Amino acid sequence: MPYVEMASRSATGLIECAALCNDAFWFLKYSGNGSGSGTCDLYTLKDAVYSQLRFVNSSNLYKKVYPPENAFVGISEGKTWEGARDFCQSLGGNLAIADSTAKVERMNNISSDVSFWVGGQKNGTTWKWLSGAVVAPTPLENDKASCLQVHYSQFHDWHCTGKMKSVCEF
Template sequence: MSVRRMETPNYENSPVNGESRTRENCPSGDSAVYKWLGFSFGLLCIIQSSLNIYLWAQVDQNSNESKNISTCNFTCVSADDVRTLILERDQLLQEKLQFLQEKNQLNFSKDLLNQKNKELLQNNSQLNQEKNQLLQEKLQLSKDVTLLNQLREHLLQDKNNLLQWNSQLNRDNVQLFQEKDRLLKNNRRLYQCTKQLLQDKDELLRENCQLEHDLNQLDQDKTKLRNTLSRLKTTNGILIKRKMMCNDNVIRLQNQLIELQSELYMGWRRFKSGCYRLSSTSNTWEFARQDCEGSGAHLVILTDKAEENFVSSFGGAEKFWIGLKAENTSDTCVCTWTWVDGSSLCYRNWDNQEEPLPTWTYSCAHVAQNHAWLVGPCDESYYWICEKEL
């Protein structure tokens, strides 16, 4: 009875070696799994080879025993051992299939990891490009910063030059103001001297004219001198009185001119036959009226558009009181607007072109920033303009 020789399966380890070559590029955790799988395949091959060697040894031993015993019922190897070996082989084959499945799964995981690695490499390449671009922008920004610093230094130099120039201009301005004050003093002194000389000249001219007239009269009336002596004495006395009156008027006009000049230097401005002054502070209407009367003037009275334009330009952008007031003594709000000198209202420039109805017991008018008249309580605080007739 011949025993069928069991074929030993040929287990090739080349895929495992190939996988070991490809695992070199994998991460460290997957390389441990591939090493364990290769070790398992190697162990499986060793076990299979051991089983084949054991089966061949049993077959040789049984063949030797059959040569010595001719009538022996040859059974090769016991059936239990054969079944056990077959079961072990089947179990090893199942483990091999299981390992192959795990290998396929690991290969799939490897492909996924390789794909992710490619994506990471692409991302790395893109990041490197962006890094290079940012480095170029950084270099450009550094150049721009250098240019800006140079420009800043130039600007600082220009600023220092302008400051020096400004300081020089301020010194020149101070000198010019001093020279202006000196010239104004000289001008005032010369003006006074000139005015005095002109007055003396006028007086001498009048005296000269009078003397010429008297001389001619004396020449013509030489024969009538005795008859007209008394009349001439009377005329001479009258002329002396007139001369004294003229001298008094000249002194009075000189004093008024000096007062007007002093007032003009103290903030008064002349327009036509009046002088105007803007207050330096703000207060109520009653306080403004008393302040103007204390300086020999009154709150401004606007009689025409030209005077209002002058006062508005003089007042600037400030609100200011004018000398217009109304008293409400009835419940029907019927009242009359009057100026501080008692005159009635003729010229008007109300804000809405309509005369307002005052709602307070005493209502006062002021000029707004748009140069129109507004009405409000008299206890509000505004600037004011005083007016003085010449």
């Protein structure tokens, strides 16, 4: 059976190996060395766009990136908006600019959550992308906050110090 991604972790047995699985992993293989420890290989199945993928390895976590012109990486660790932007920049990108419906749909396919940070902030009374372009459509402002999130495929304001997943763009 073909697989796209594999992550190896140390484990003391098959039970501990199975405990390392989450929804992203579809197959595991445990190899013990006879001394009570071994290696747990966690695999993710290939998807329909496998031939278009390239992989970024960050801190031993394998992430999907969809080329060509806008490559997106979903970051599953919850961070503040500023922390998410800094993390994306440390990888050579920035928080994603979701300036089209198609981009928002692609980001939704990458993120495993219904809410995630994107690269927009409120400057005075105007919402702008990190590129300087005006955010359209205007985000819903239920929380009187100044950082932009995608929530159920729509732009919403949220408090910049809140922690959530994010999407980086390269």
